[in-house]
Amino acid sequence: MSQETKYTEDNIRSLDWKEHIRMRPGMYIGKLGDGSSADDGIYILLKEVIDNSIDEFVMGSGKSIEVSIQGEKVTVRDFGRGIPLGKVVDVVSKMNTGGKYDSKAFKKSVGLNGVGTKAVNALSSYFRVESTRDGKSASAEFSKGNLENQELLNETSRRKGTKVSFVPDELIFKKYKFRNEYVSKMLKNYVYLNPGLTIIFNGEKYFSENGLKDLLEDYNSKDDMLYPIIHLKGTDIEVALTHSKTQYSEEYHSFVNGQNTTQGGTHLAAFREALVKTIREFYGKNFEASDVRKSVIAAIAIKVMEPVFESQTKTKLGSTDMGGDLPTVRTYINDFLKTQLDNYLHKNPEVADKLLRKIMQAERERKELAGIRKLAKDRAKKSSLHNKKLRDCRVHLSDTRHENYLETTLFITEGDSASGSITKSRNVNTQAVFSLKGKPLNSYGLSKKIVYENEEFNLLQAALNIEESMEDLRYNNIVIATDADVDGMHIRLLLITFFLQFFPELIKEGHLYILETPLFRVRDKKETIYCYSEEEKQAAIQKLKGKAEITRFKGLGEISPNEFVHFIGDDIRLDPVMLDKEMSIEQMLEFYMGKNTPDRQKFIIENLKVELDIVEEL
Structure with missing residues (x-):
């Protein structure tokens, strides 16, 4: 007789x-x-x-924020009003405690409802908050959310404001490292959205006078803009837009209450719709929506009362109302563009003329591509029924309610042996595999036509689901997983060229990575250490002291699925592919894929030392 498990209050x-x-x-x-x-x-x-410091600025208190990151320790100092001294501990350690429940004080606040700093506190091995106001100061120190120490100074000459320092807990964030490029981008977005605010990061000053106009200028070279940026501002809305001369795809930067909604939402859908509607009405022509939006580069920021987001990290807006007495988000954005953009085009006929020519050109190109596109779509549909190239996963980036939607990853591999190892060791919920057959085509200088004519590129585009827009992207991370030899490097370069040429916003928005895989395995009977560089190999040999067995991995196919699971699981090492702000996409493509210049030879010799060592060994 089976024993029944007792279910009691215990x-x-x-x-x-x-x-x-x-x-x-x-x-x-x-x-x-x-x-x-x-x-x-x-x-x-x-x-x-930082959101809490921004809220202080928005409320008219404190014009600058200082951010410092030294190794693992982060410090943020604002010069706002300072947390009320008697509440310093509660505000960072009691759920549902905060100033943002009073909607009059924080009508369009960006911070989480009383959860933000508590989450930081709980997930940090060290967390310190210090508040100064009325010539007095109070501080509290925590570890993993537990109060360790607190102080109250009745007299201080410090400037008023709040200072928070924390060290993310290594037990939760394994082997982490702050990358300044990401921090810098985040801080720049804050100053674009809050003109008049100064942020100082590790001594470097960020400030924006022209808001979203500065954002577009910072991300795109002026030479690539078809016409000067159209910059429109209203009470709760700001829009900046232009069209690119060379880019095929649409590119959007969207924000709600200062939050970068990387996955868009109701406001971005409304903006895309309103843009087409306004332009159709201005020219009195029923243009195809995709022709109007082709190559558009735009930014939109709105302020909404009590916004509803589709996920906890607020990357997609779900609200349909602006709040208060205002109309729906859709009506509000539509009315704004209808008036402001229409006015602008009437006052600037030379811009209106360039825009019209651009739309007509897009229409011509679309018609030329129509036949090829239909064939390609039919081919993609057929092959998706039995697509040997794509082994899909269960969760996708659009599943924002799933807690792992941000972990969705597509590995692009070469050959059957490598894709076999990854397929057998992957997490079928969040990791998909797309296997290439040999080297992809060099797409440098080719037109979009080639994406449809080349079966491999067409199937890759279909797998990513980015033909119509980035909003439908199916995976958050696109990871190039090739061997660390000359052929692998070449395939890597050809794939980056494909993305730069046709889908640069994938790179701009930080979705493209290179998978780092170990070059060596160093082991003895008790321990196995995987090493990603010569230095790591030497350190492992010293650590294991005795006679260590050293294996050199020459290709991904050599690594068994049992081992591969380590390199694409919790300990995955990814190297982000980033754009160089000093170089336009055209210049980068010319540099890497154009005629073989002495500059490029010099660059390869200086930067590919690891790979050259490998070649010599092979």
Whole structure:
């Protein structure tokens, strides 16, 4: 007779706030990660602290914020009003405590409802908050959410404001490293959205006078803009837009209450619709929507009362109303563009003329591509039924309610042996594999036509689901997984060329990575260490002292699925592909894929030392 498990009051336990956050961090900060991706948890922690300082600025208190990151320690100092001294501990350690429940004080606040700094506190091995106001100062120190120390100074000459320092807990964020490029991008967005605010990051000053206009100028070279940026501002809305001369795809930067909604939402859908409607009405022609929006580069920021987001990390707006007496988000954006953009085009006929020519050109190109596109779509549909190239996963980036949606990854591999190893060792929920047959085509200088004519590119585009727009992207991370030899490097370069040429916003928005795989395995009977460089190999040999067995991996196919699981699991090492701000996409493509210049030979010799060593050994 089976023994029945007793279910009594003893089985039910209530987690306190910090235990709950530490047990389910994904619910509060999205994914964890190691800092190689812009949406990794360590940046969300920083964002939650800065959001509170931004709210102070918005309320008219404190014009500058100082941010310092030294190794693992982050410090954020604002010169706002300072947390009320008697509430310093409560504000960072009691759920549902904060100033943002009073909607009059924080009508269009960016911070989480009383959760933000508590999550940072619970997920940090060291957390210190210090508030100064009325010539007095109070501070409290915590470790993993537990109060360790607190002080009250009745007299201080410090300037008023709040200072928060924290060190993300290594038990939760494994082997993490802050990347300045990601922090810099986040801080720049804050100043674009808050003209008049100064942020100083590790001594470097960020300031914006022209808001979203500065953002577009910072991301795109002036030479690539078809016409000067159209910059429109209203009470709760700001828009900046232009068209690119060379880019095929649409590119949008969208914000709600200062939050970068990387996955768009109701406001971005409304903007895309209103843009087409306004332009159709201005020219009195029923243009195809895709022709109007082709090559558009735009930014939109709106302020909404009590916004509703589709995920805890607020990357997609779900609200349909602006709040208060205002109309719906859709009507509000539509009315604004209808008036402001229409006025602008009437006052600037030379811009209206350039825009019209651009739309007509897009229409011609679309018609030329129509036949090829239909064939390609039919081919993609047929092959998706039995697509040997794509082994899909269960969760996709659009599943924002799934707690692991940010971890969705597509590995692009070469050959059957490598894709076999990854396929057998992957996480079928969040990791998909696309296998290439040999070297992809060099797409440098070719037109979009080639994406449809080349079966491999067409199937890759279909797998990513980015033909119509980036909003439908199916995976958050696109990872190039090739061998670390000359052929692997070449395939890597050809794939980056494809993305730069046709889908540069994938790179601009931080979705493209290179998978780092170990070059050596050093082991003895007790321990196995995987090494990613010569230095790591030497350190492993010293650590194992005795007779260590050293294996050199020459290709991904040599690594067994049992071993591969280590390199694409919790300990995955990804190297983000980033654009050089000093170089336009055209210049980069010319440099890497154009005629073989002495400059490029010099660059390869200086930068590919590891790979050259490998070639010599092979």
